[in-house]
Amino acid sequence: xxxxxxxxxxxxxxxxxxxxxxxxxxxxxxxxxxxxxxxxxxxxxxxxxxxxxxxxxxxxxxxxxxxxxxxxxxxxxxxxxxxxxxxxxxxxxxxxxxxxxxxxxxxxxxxxxxxxxxxxxxxxxxxxxxxxxxxxxxxxxxxxxxxxxxxxxxxxxxxxxxxxxxxxxxxxxxxxxxxxxxxxxxxxxxxxxxxxxxxxxxxxxxxxxxxxxxxxxxxxxxxxxxxxxxxxxxxxxxxxxxxxxxx
Amino acid sequence: xxxxxxxxxxxxxxxxxxxxxxxxxxxxxxxxxxxxxxxxxxxxxxxxxxxxxxxxxxxxxxxxxxxxxxxxxxxxxxxxxxxxxxxxxxxxxxxxxxxxxxxxxxxxxxxxxxxxxxxxxxxxxxxxxxxxxxxxxxxxxxxxxxxxxxxxxxxxxxxxxxxxxxxxxxxxxxxxxxxxxxxxxxxxxxxxxxxxxxxxxxxxxxxxxxxxxxxxxxxxxxxxxxxxxxxxxxxxxxxxxxxxxxx
Amino acid sequence: xxxxxxxxxxxxxxxxxxxxxxxxxxxxxxxxxxxxxxxxxxxxxxxxxxxxxxxxxxxxxxxxxxxxxxxxxxxxxxxxxxxxxxxxxxxxxxxxxxxxxxxxxxxxxxxxxxxxxxxxxxxxxxxxxxxxxxxxxxxxxxxxxxxxxxxxxxxxxxxxxxxxxxxxxxxxxxxxxxxxxxxxxxxxxxxxxxxxxxxxxxxxxxxxxxxxxxxxxxxxxxxxxxxxxxxxxxxxxxxxxxxxxxx
Numbered sequence: 001x002x003x004x005x006x007x008x009x010x011x012x013x014x015x016x017x018x019x020x021x022x023x024x025x026x027x028x029x030x031x032x033x034x035x036x037x038x039x040x041x042x043x044x045x046x047x048x049x050x051x052x053x054x055x056x057x058x059x060x061x062x063x064x065x066x067x068x069x070x071x072x073x074x075x076x077x078x079x080x081x082x083x084x085x086x087x088x089x090x091x092x093x094x095x096x097x098x099x100x101x102x103x104x105x106x107x108x109x110x111x112x113x114x115x116x117x118x119x120x121x122x123x124x125x126x127x128x129x130x131x132x133x134x135x136x137x138x139x140x141x142x143x144x145x146x147x148x149x150x151x152x153x154x155x156x157x158x159x160x161x162x163x164x165x166x167x168x169x170x171x172x173x174x175x176x177x178x179x180x181x182x183x184x185x186x187x188x189x190x191x192x193x194x195x196x197x198x199x200x201x202x203x204x205x206x207x208x209x210x211x212x213x214x215x216x217x218x219x220x221x222x223x224x225x226x227x228x229x230x231x232x233x234x235x236x237x238x239x240x241x242x243x244x245x246x247x
Numbered sequence: 248x249x250x251x252x253x254x255x256x257x258x259x260x261x262x263x264x265x266x267x268x269x270x271x272x273x274x275x276x277x278x279x280x281x282x283x284x285x286x287x288x289x290x291x292x293x294x295x296x297x298x299x300x301x302x303x304x305x306x307x308x309x310x311x312x313x314x315x316x317x318x319x320x321x322x323x324x325x326x327x328x329x330x331x332x333x334x335x336x337x338x339x340x341x342x343x344x345x346x347x348x349x350x351x352x353x354x355x356x357x358x359x360x361x362x363x364x365x366x367x368x369x370x371x372x373x374x375x376x377x378x379x380x381x382x383x384x385x386x387x388x389x390x391x392x393x394x395x396x397x398x399x400x401x402x403x404x405x406x407x408x409x410x411x412x413x414x415x416x417x418x419x420x421x422x423x424x425x426x427x428x429x430x431x432x433x434x435x436x437x438x439x440x441x442x443x444x445x446x447x448x449x450x451x452x453x454x455x456x457x458x459x460x461x462x463x464x465x466x467x468x469x470x471x472x473x474x475x476x477x478x479x480x481x482x483x484x485x486x487x488x489x490x491x492x493x494x
Numbered sequence: 495x496x497x498x499x500x501x502x503x504x505x506x507x508x509x510x511x512x513x514x515x516x517x518x519x520x521x522x523x524x525x526x527x528x529x530x531x532x533x534x535x536x537x538x539x540x541x542x543x544x545x546x547x548x549x550x551x552x553x554x555x556x557x558x559x560x561x562x563x564x565x566x567x568x569x570x571x572x573x574x575x576x577x578x579x580x581x582x583x584x585x586x587x588x589x590x591x592x593x594x595x596x597x598x599x600x601x602x603x604x605x606x607x608x609x610x611x612x613x614x615x616x617x618x619x620x621x622x623x624x625x626x627x628x629x630x631x632x633x634x635x636x637x638x639x640x641x642x643x644x645x646x647x648x649x650x651x652x653x654x655x656x657x658x659x660x661x662x663x664x665x666x667x668x669x670x671x672x673x674x675x676x677x678x679x680x681x682x683x684x685x686x687x688x689x690x691x692x693x694x695x696x697x698x699x700x701x702x703x704x705x706x707x708x709x710x711x712x713x714x715x716x717x718x719x720x721x722x723x724x725x726x727x728x729x730x731x732x733x734x735x736x737x738x739x740x741x
Contacts, residue, residue, distance in 0.1 A: 072394075072419070075394055076394070079387065079390065079391055103423060103424055103425060103429060104387060104388075104391055104421070104422075104423045105421070105422040105423070105424075106391065106394075106395075106419065106420075106421055107419055107420040107421075107422070108419050109418035109419055140573065140598060141598075143573065144573055144598055144600065147566075147569055147570070147600075148600075171603035172566070172600065172601055172602050172603055173600075173601040174598070174599070174600050174601075175598075175599040175601075176597060176598045176599070177597055177599075178597055182597060319641075319666070322641055323641070326634065326637065326638055350670060350671055350672055350676060351634060351635075351638055351668070351669075351670045352668070352669040352670070352671075353638065353641075353642075353666065353667070353668050354666055354667040354668075354669075355666050356665035356666055
């Protein structure tokens, strides 16, 4: 059983945060929240999303799992303005999801969850450095790095108390640095890891430019990015595996 | 003889409503109005436009017929802002149309009207259902249908007193429904016909989103769409032939 | 030695005016101004730019010459908002240019100036007609001409005291005329020359629509276009060679 009503804006924020990594996913319809966990085909980037029942206008579910085409679901959500309501009702027998937006009814065929890549476990890492920045700073760093390279180093300098980004190209380099004053928060610890820019560019698309992003970093370890959606009623965590430093 | 002055906005609304179906057309320069009738190469969609002399700042004509390249004429009209005036003067001898927009003079070579597809007759059909809707509702229905199918059924349910749109895809379906309250007007009669979405998508481009569209419908019959342009000084009628229902 | 701080807006106006003709150029870092002269590969269009030290927030230079990739430098400048400051510092030893924009540091590899096409001399021509127009009028003329032809005649009619533009296509023609009242200034002299529209279209991109452009014209002679950037602290001159009139 699944019946829910949610604003198009909240729905789109949730879907967008997952669709930057995968085209289809399983959605777990728990009693008090909706959750999605997914990993990209190369096993490099993961996302873990939870959207509390409180983020919905109304929400009823009993623990089922559905498989959806995310691109399609996003297209449907775009039929509504951000503050218009989207109504869901699952037909258990036909395995179709009925979606209503003011007079418009869309019947979406679901995907067999067993045919979708298995959900990953996001490991509990004890990462030494934590940085809180505005989304727009990540956006600037990613765009600048993209001008010179296809990978990017994220690091924290404990002595200088700065969070930095490095990208080294064949001829040109980019270095971006934020100190305590520029950062929302910094809990310094020795950290530097190299990442594929392709993945970070995709994740960056789903980061709110004016929202707070918490970055957990280690020494040649995965990075974790945490953000809130739906005015704090939803949580998204990205995890990205490091590339081996070749120098 | 043809001499006229018209606002770029009015000119563009008139040209756009025809250019969604054909690239070139005959324009009849009657004494009291300008008229265009055209049918697409496949004989599926027709348009009938009349623009009263009152829609012009000034208008003089004596019944001639000219052939024009619509795309070119639209490009010229776009050189002016919506409220700027466009001045026409036909040179009968050279068969060129002189078009002036504030210091800019464009000399347009006309097309021999005999080389243009013959103008269609729009049959006087006695269609049982008439629906008046806002352009934005047609826009929504067409865009939603386009997500799942390449054809679309338009119908009226006499008992429920609703106008509806159905599109059936291979896996997903779309159903859109407007009742008396959502509609500007409804004169119910049993009606349901299937149409090619390609044509309706093109016609939709020329429908004002905030304007009234009158839809005449029948049972496996052509649909007619009526709209006004130029603040009621111009009338456009589209007619679209039905597709044979294959079920 | 070169150290300078300039607003992104001023930097971009300067770079854009040169990049419409060439992808890389030499920049002369004189004591009291920065200058660029460049000619396109076909030797048809030239640009001469000078940006006074007063256009900068701070400026120190001692006459060096650097070679730069303009496209790359424009991309970097775009990382900043128009009123954000861009900081330059030349590292003479590594021949790299350090560019800073609020915490972001870009290290740009320079190009050996000897590998860049030689700077042209813009001849001192004594052209008989001078016209001062708004950039938007050149924009209109160029766009209209582009609808019918790939070349464009610019001329001054001494008797009528008008500046005119003519473009003749295979079937359609465009004529654009500005009289004393439409022009900011006119110093009439017999002048008419034909130019490649491709070059004028590119130069047009760098002309401020609401700025004054001074046009110097002759009889089958090159045209010169003068404009100011950086609120008068920078000067740009374009010179475009005429095409041979074939009629």
